Amino acid sequence: MKKTSLFLSLAVVLAFNSLSFATVLLTDNFSYTNGNLITGGDVVGATGWGDWTVHNTTAGYERIQVNNGTIVLNQLAGKEDVSKLFGGVTMQNGDTFFAAFDVNVTDLASNGTGDVYFAHFIKTGSTTFVSRVGVTASTSGGDYTFALFTGPTTGLGGFNYGTKYRVVTSYDFSSGVSKLWVNPANYSDTSIQITSSTGIAVSAFAFRQNGNIATSSGQTIDNLIVGTTFAEVVPEPATLLLPNGGEKWVAGTKHTIEWDTSDPNIITHVSIKYSADNGQTWYDVVICENTGSYEWDPVPAVDSNQCLIRISDSVNPNHYDKSDDVFTIFQCSNPITGDLNDDCYVNFLDFAVIADHWLNCGNPFDPSCQP
Numbered sequence: 001m002k003k004t005s006l007f008l009s010l011a012v013v014l015a016f017n018s019l020s021f022a023t024v025l026l027t028d029n030f031s032y033t034n035g036n037l038i039t040g041g042d043v044v045g046a047t048g049w050g051d052w053t054v055h056n057t058t059a060g061y062e063r064i065q066v067n068n069g070t071i072v073l074n075q076l077a078g079k080e081d082v083s084k085l086f087g088g089v090t091m092q093n094g095d096t097f098f099a100a101f102d103v104n105v106t107d108l109a110s111n112g113t114g115d116v117y118f119a120h121f122i123k124t125g126s127t128t129f130v131s132r133v134g135v136t137a138s139t140s141g142g143d144y145t146f147a148l149f150t151g152p153t154t155g156l157g158g159f160n161y162g163t164k165y166r167v168v169t170s171y172d173f174s175s176g177v178s179k180l181w182v183n184p185a186n187y188s189d190t191s192i193q194i195t196s197s198t199g200i201a202v203s204a205f206a207f208r209q210n211g212n213i214a215t216s217s218g219q220t221i222d223n224l225i226v227g228t229t230f231a232e233v234v235p236e237p238a239t240l241l242l243p244n245g246g247e248k249w250v251a252g253t254k255h256t257i258e259w260d261t262s263d264p265n266i267i268t269h270v271s272i273k274y275s276a277d278n279g280q281t282w283y284d285v286v287i288c289e290n291t292g293s294y295e296w297d298p299v300p301a302v303d304s305n306q307c308l309i310r311i312s313d314s315v316n317p318n319h320y321d322k323s324d325d326v327f328t329i330f331q332c333s334n335p336i337t338g339d340l341n342d343d344c345y346v347n348f349l350d351f352a353v354i355a356d357h358w359l360n361c362g363n364p365f366d367p368s369c370q371p
Contacts, residue, residue: 245325
């Protein structure tokens with residue numbers, strides 16, 4: 001397949017160099033009951049859905065909310081910082097951890113710069129944070145910039161409110177380097193980095209609701225994964241199986257698009273597009289669940305032997321696969337009486353339809369009829 005690896009919505013990646021195999025340390029799609037994420041109160045140590053635990057809070061204010069399979073951080077609301085352990089795993093010399101998640105930013109804070117960080121790795125039982133991911137004022141078009149905080153603040157700009165992005169961040173135990181990617185397909189894609197303290201024994205990932213922002217700044221988070229390699233948090237894209245080159249599909253008929261699913265817990269939905277000019281222009285077919293198939297009905301009214309299908313992560317369009325070669329869509333201009341399978345040909349395939357139904361009849365008054 002002609003694959004371009006995609007990276008999906010914000011990811012946290014861990015590379016456990018001390019391990020001989022890759023390990024996923026944490027996943028969470030926040031499929032909890034709507035309401036407070038922390039159900040055990042607004043005190044340090046309180047726990048909630050999915051074993052999330054409060055490590056910093058100001059009592060008496062609005063908490064981090066679960067909303068239809070996401071968590072919502074409202075930086076105007078009360079202060080609440082929550083973290084989730086990696087199942088007893090703690091970083092050591094030679095390790096790099098990666099994390100990834102989807103994030104939709106609604107607005108920036110009006111605190112002079114718009115700066116606010118909302119996600120990071122944490123050393124449990126401390127206030128030692130690394131890879132502080134946040135947003136700041138736009139530096140290169142768009143509404144805002146994704147940034148790494150602490151040390152010289154640096155960012156990737158040109159992002160828009162109301163759009164979901166896949167963010168990936170990492171921390172290297174030995175060098176102290178933190179990195180940040182947005183919608184990456186490969187480790188070598190554009191990233192930023194800062195160097196902070198070395199040897200931080202990270203053991204959890206955290207989200208932060210500041211509570212000190214003058215006006216609302218919001219982030220909606222989904223599909224968190226933390227792992228020991230970049231590939232764990234940015235899995236291979238779906239592999240397109242059909243159409244994959246050479247097919248002849250009649251416009252107006254029904255056909256099934258098929259693909260091998262990438263990890264449906266990370267890539268929950270896929271975007272399907274088609275091209276009638278060998279990839280020069282792409283048109284939307286559907287955004288659907290990552291189930292492995294979609295019934296395209298009807299196939300559009302085009303006439304072209306230069307058609308392609310492209311399937312991508314719905315969050316990260318850079319993470320995709322497409323047809324290996326062109327196929328044909330055509331409009332059957334002269335319907336043919338003997339065309340029994342609606343492919344605009346009369347051939348042995350139509351005889352196969354006849355053979356399959358040979359001696360069948362639909363007369364309820366004829367006892368010799370075969371159903």
